[in-house]
Amino acid sequence: MNVAGVLVLTAVLAAIGMMGVLARRNVLVMMMGVELMLTAANILMVAAGVVHGLLDAQLLVFFVMMVAAAEVAVGLGLLVLLFRFRQTISTKGLTWLKG
Amino acid sequence: MAQGIGQWLTWGMLALPLGAALVIRWFQTRWSVQQAGWVASGAIGMAALGAIVLALSVPTHGHGLMVPLWQWMSIGNLTLSLGVQWDALSLLMAVMVTVIATLITVYAMGYMAHDMRGTSFFALVSFFVFWMLALVSADSLLGLFFGWEGVGLCSFLLIGFWHDTPSNRWAAIQAFVVNRVGDLGVWVALLVPLALMHPVGWGVLGAQVATYPPVLQVAVGLGIILAVCGKSAQGPLYVWLPNAMAGPTPVSALIHAATMVTAGVYLLARTHGFMPPSLQVVVMGLGLGTAFLGGVLALGQHDIKRVLAFSTMSQLGLMVMACGLGAYHAALFHMVTHACFKALLFLGAGSVIHGLNGEQSLARMGGLRRHMPITWVTVTIAVLAMMGVPPLSGFFSKDAILLAAWSHSVGLFLAVIGVSLLTACYMVRWWWLTFMGSPRYDATDTPSHQSPHESPTVMTVPLMLLAGLSVTVGVINAPLPWCPPLLSSWLSPLIPALDGHHGSLAVMALLGVGIASVGGWVGWWMAHRAPMVIAGGEQQWGLPWLLAWVSAHPIRWAGVGADRWVDRGLIKQSITGVSWGIHWLGNRVRRLHTGQLTGYLVMWVLALIAVLGSMVMAW
Numbered sequence: 001m002n003v004a005g006v007l008v009l010t011a012v013l014a015a016i017g018m019m020g021v022l023a024r025r026n027v028l029v030m031m032m033g034v035e036l037m038l039t040a041a042n043i044l045m046v047a048a049g050v051v052h053g054l055l056d057a058q059l060l061v062f063f064v065m066m067v068a069a070a071e072v073a074v075g076l077g078l079l080v081l082l083f084r085f086r087q088t089i090s091t092k093g094l095t096w097l098k099g
Numbered sequence: 100m101a102q103g104i105g106q107w108l109t110w111g112m113l114a115l116p117l118g119a120a121l122v123i124r125w126f127q128t129r130w131s132v133q134q135a136g137w138v139a140s141g142a143i144g145m146a147a148l149g150a151i152v153l154a155l156s157v158p159t160h161g162h163g164l165m166v167p168l169w170q171w172m173s174i175g176n177l178t179l180s181l182g183v184q185w186d187a188l189s190l191l192m193a194v195m196v197t198v199i200a201t202l203i204t205v206y207a208m209g210y211m212a213h214d215m216r217g218t219s220f221f222a223l224v225s226f227f228v229f230w231m232l233a234l235v236s237a238d239s240l241l242g243l244f245f246g247w248e249g250v251g252l253c254s255f256l257l258i259g260f261w262h263d264t265p266s267n268r269w270a271a272i273q274a275f276v277v278n279r280v281g282d283l284g285v286w287v288a289l290l291v292p293l294a295l296m297h298p299v300g301w302g303v304l305g306a307q308v309a310t311y312p313p314v315l316q317v318a319v320g321l322g323i324i325l326a327v328c329g330k331s332a333q334g335p336l337y338v339w340l341p342n343a344m345a346g347p348t349p350v351s352a353l354i355h356a357a358t359m360v361t362a363g364v365y366l367l368a369r370t371h372g373f374m375p376p377s378l379q380v381v382v383m384g385l386g387l388g389t390a391f392l393g394g395v396l397a398l399g400q401h402d403i404k405r406v407l408a409f410s411t412m413s414q415l416g417l418m419v420m421a422c423g424l425g426a427y428h429a430a431l432f433h434m435v436t437h438a439c440f441k442a443l444l445f446l447g448a449g450s451v452i453h454g455l456n457g458e459q460s461l462a463r464m465g466g467l468r469r470h471m472p473i474t475w476v477t478v479t480i481a482v483l484a485m486m487g488v489p490p491l492s493g494f495f496s497k498d499a500i501l502l503a504a505w506s507h508s509v510g511l512f513l514a515v516i517g518v519s520l521l522t523a524c525y526m527v528r529w530w531w532l533t534f535m536g537s538p539r540y541d542a543t544d545t546p547s548h549q550s551p552h553e554s555p556t557v558m559t560v561p562l563m564l565l566a567g568l569s570v571t572v573g574v575i576n577a578p579l580p581w582c583p584p585l586l587s588s589w590l591s592p593l594i595p596a597l598d599g600h601h602g603s604l605a606v607m608a609l610l611g612v613g614i615a616s617v618g619g620w621v622g623w624w625m626a627h628r629a630p631m632v633i634a635g636g637e638q639q640w641g642l643p644w645l646l647a648w649v650s651a652h653p654i655r656w657a658g659v660g661a662d663r664w665v666d667r668g669l670i671k672q673s674i675t676g677v678s679w680g681i682h683w684l685g686n687r688v689r690r691l692h693t694g695q696l697t698g699y700l701v702m703w704v705l706a707l708i709a710v711l712g713s714m715v716m717a718w
Contacts, residue, residue: 018704022697022700022704091696091697094694094695095694095695097695097696097699098692098693098694
């Protein structure tokens with residue numbers, strides 16, 4: 001198995017996801033970036049499980065996917081609310097975290 | 100004596116005055132002055148009985164009767180404990196203190212009868228007696244220190260007893276502060292052995308100090324000398340004693356004449372073993388100088404009590420000088436006789452003040468012998484005893500000091516004769532201006548428009564008893580042919596006697612009469628010819644002013660400077676500086692708090708990178 005290839009793939013995926021979260025203002029795209037990073041982590045876990053012959057790591061991937069699904073459900077709900085309040089889903093000018 | 104009975108007596112002697120103080124304080128508003136007075140004199144009288152019983156029964160050889168009271172703490176090999184040691188020295192002090200205190204407390208029932216706060220006065224007197232007993236009976240320097248501080252506190256409270264008058268408050272604070280300077284000396288003498296983890300009990304302390312290097316021996320010795328200066332009003336630290344006369348007269352008699360101020364002499368006698376010879380000379384010179392100074396300053400006073408205050412200072416100087424000569428027996432003997440006749444003199448002065456409704460200036464007295472016969476006769480006996488007229492008690496004790504001075508050198512002998520001349524001089528001046536001559540008081544001038552009156556029986560009976568003591572107490576150490584000196588033989592196992600000369604009694608008696616007549620004649624001349632209020636005398640010719648300018652004022656300036664430059668300068672500025680710096684930093688950091696999601700995420704990622712990066716680097 002091409003471990004180096006998997007590592008490079010996951011690193012690239014994670015980097016793209018991170019850049020999506022950090023650089024974009026669109027909340028939907030930012031959530032997609034989060035999903036990309038989770039996918040990168042999942043791929044890495046599956047690969048590591050294969051290399052070390054551990055079923056646990058591959059099993060863990062299902063949990064991560066489940067958590068990601070839940071997160072998306074909550075996140076999209078918030079997104080709808082955000083749109084209702086602001087008529088936009090851009091984070092530009094969004095300073096509600098200041099409290 | 101059985102150890103058990105001795106323990107019970109000890110507990111009782113300490114607990115009774117303390118208990119009386121607390122009980123009187125508790126019933127302060129409900130009891131009359133008389134009730135409080137009876138409780139206080141009863142408790143102190145019982146303590147006196149206990150002291151006499153112990154003195155008659157405790158064997159004086161060895162270390163006497165040891166009563167451990169409380170083990171305070173144990174650090175390594177060093178155990179600090181408080182206890183009582185009844186030996187010849189502490190019993191002598193305890194008997195003297197309690198007997199004199201009993202008589203003075205009874206007298207005070209008359210003197211304080213019209214005082215609004217007379218009950219709390221008796222609480223404080225009982226409290227003082229407790230601390231004084233703790234001081235003299237302590238079996239270690241540590242225990243003595245507690246008593247030393249306790250009597251200082253009581254002295255402060257009683258000098259300022261009439262605290263409505265600002266000058267009384269000032270006198271109390273001055274006495275306390277000057278005494279604190281002296282207390283520093285006890286502190287030094289105590290800390291040197293404690294820093295070396297050595298026990299401070301009297302039995303072992305002397306031998307321990309003798310093994311120290313000379314520097315530490317001198318430090319301990321100087322500490323003790325400083326302590327003596329503070330408590331016994333020696334040297335430059337005398338300034339508080341004349342001002343302490345602001346207190347009620349029984350307090351002046353008890354604390355500032357008979358008992359507390361003799362604590363310095365007691366400390367010198369207690370630490371007789373470990374004063375280096377070079378410092379013994381210092382002690383001698385200090386005592387002699389103070390004796391002269393007190394005598395000269397007493398001549399310039401016109402306040403009936405301040406004359407006696409300087410006289411006390413002068414006589415204490417003689418005792419300290421005798422200690423410096425190694426003549427501890429003579430010093431302690433003079434301390435006992437002086438306690439009797441000086442207490443009597445003060446109580447007589449109090450009787451005069453009482454009879455004249457508060458008048459204190461000698462310039463407005465005179466001729467009182469007709470109105471106050473008992474006061475006059477008893478005070479005359481005290482004056483004669485103080486002048487050293489044989490065969491009164493003062494003759495024998497001054498005789499012992501003169502002989503000790505003679506065995507040192509002729510010059511010192513002459514100096515002591517000079518002090519005795521001064522004593523006779525100011526005593527006769529004082530006595531004449533008060534009781535003899537023609538009346539100078541104005542009966543219509545006194546607050547109640549009364550002519551002078553003799554004091555009530557409750558005051559005259561202590562006067563008469565003290566007069567009896569002033570006459571007879573000399574026998575305890577008189578070198579009479581048919582009776583060996585009792586006090587000396589009693590003290591000898593504890594403090595070795597000085598191998599001095601034993602003068603012929605007849606020669607000494609002639610000398611005593613001669614000194615008294617010559618000095619007395621000069622005093623009589625002064626009473627007639629010199630002005631009654633001597634210019635500058637009340638201000639002690641500027642001596643306290645000078646002392647204040649070389650000591651107290653520079654220290655105050657240092658305090659003011661420290662307040663200005665250190666407290667409000669360095670410390671306050673650095674604290675406000677830190678506060679200002681945090682404020683500035685906060686303002687800067689606040690800008691990071693934008694509320695922008697992206698900014699937070701960037702920071703989070705950077706932090707994650709830093710943490711992971713450092714983990715990788717470490718691995």
